[in-house]
Amino acid sequence: MIRVLLADDQALVRGALASMLRLEADMEVVAEAGSGAEALEAAVRTGPDVALLDVQMPGPDGLAVAAELRRVLPACRVVICTTFGRPGYLARAMSAGAAGFVVKDSPPEQLVEAIRRVHAGLRVVDPALAAESLASGTSPLTDRESDVLRAASDGGTVSDISRSLHLSKGTVRNHLSSAMGKTQARTRAEAVRLAEGNGWL
Structure with a gap:
């Protein structure tokens, strides 16, 4: 039996996936979770073979959960299942x-x-998304530029971002300017939108 953990913040989607997988003779749904924190707790408690994770969930998102599972449960294989097929x-x-x-x-x-x-033990990637990902390339943003754009996404001022990331205002402005240039955006709000649309944040 393949022991599967399902994590999706939409209860209807999670329930439908669970019902579908329970029809498979070689699969057992051992846990369901509606947030990243619940997924990690359930994974440690049940030790699934495969974790099926949504990207956008409350708490740590699916990508952060995947990274943490690699650390704490290296035998658990992760499949990301998302509405947002973004190359990034x-x-x-x-x-x-x-x-x-x-x-x-x-x-x-x-x-x-x-x-x-x-x-x-194999890798599985949606073929259309793989092709699009190759065509669009990797994120041009540095880790710090990504941090600054994430902090800017809620509309905070340069001072707000400076305080939350413990950076000087000048450094924040430099990172915002650089990120805007790399995304070819006219405003930081547009830079955030473009970076999120490409899955870079």
Whole structure:
């Protein structure tokens, strides 16, 4: 039996996935979670073979959960299953240790097969997303530029960002300017939108 953990903040989606997987003779859903923190707790408690994680969840997101699972449960294989098929998410998921990446509008049998293949030690990536990811390349943003854009995403001032990241205002302005240049944005709000749209944040 393949022991599967499901983590998705949308209860209807999570319930539908669980019902679908329970129809498979070789799969057992050992835990369901609605947030990143719940997913980590459930994974440590149940020791699943495969964790099926959404990207956007409260608390640590699916990518952060994948990275933490690689550290605390290295035998657990991770499949990211998301509505947001963004090239940047794929690159970040792979660097976080995910073995699979599928989008939620994939046919059900494709998701089931992805779980089996990942459990068998293979990597599975949505082919259209893989092609788009190769075409768009990796994120041009440095880690610090990404941090500053994330902090800017709630509309805070340079002073707010400076305080939250413990950087000088001048350094914050430099990072914002650089990020705007790399995303070819006219404003920092546009830079945030473009970076999020590409899955870089």
